[in-house]
Amino acid sequence: MIRICSTEDVPKGTVISADVDGTQIALVHGEDGQFYAVYDECSHAAVALSEGEVEGCTLECWLHGSRFDLRTGEPTGLPATEPVPVYPVEVRDGDIYVSLTPSNGVTR
Ligand code: FES
Numbered sequence: 890m891i892r893i894c895s896t897e898d899v900p901k902g903t904v905i906s907a908d909v910d911g912t913q914i915a916l917v918h919g920e921d922g923q924f925y926a927v928y929d930e931c932s933h934a935a936v937a938l939s940e941g942e943v944e945g946c947t948l949e950c951w952l953h954g955s956r957f958d959l960r961t962g963e964p965t966g967l968p969a970t971e972p973v974p975v976y977p978v979e980v981r982d983g984d985i986y987v988s989l990t991p992s993n994g995v996t997r
Pocket of ligand 1: 931932933934935936950951952953954955967968969
């Protein structure tokens with residue numbers, strides 16, 4: 890697992906982008922208090938999901954409004970139909986770590 894930042898760097902309900910060994914990820918602090926990481930590109934068109942809005946346990950694409958469930962990577966609404974890769978996140982001693990092996994089996 891790779892250390893990204895401190896938990897304090899990502900307030901609840903916000904998202905940041907991070908380059909993890911050359912992979913762009915969107916790191917989210919969900920409104921449920923959990924941290925999530927997904928590949929930082931919408932599966933509909935190549936725009937950054939980290940520029941979208943956090944809603945509960947979803948991240949909304951700013952361009953056409955598809956929402957991605959951060960636990961499964963699946964879009965909950967059109968126009969996106971394909972899931973995005975979800976990366977395992979661990980919090981240790983106030984730091985956030987991410988693994989680049991997708992937990993939902995989706996590769997980019
Ligand atoms: S680019 Fe994200 S929904 Fe269209």
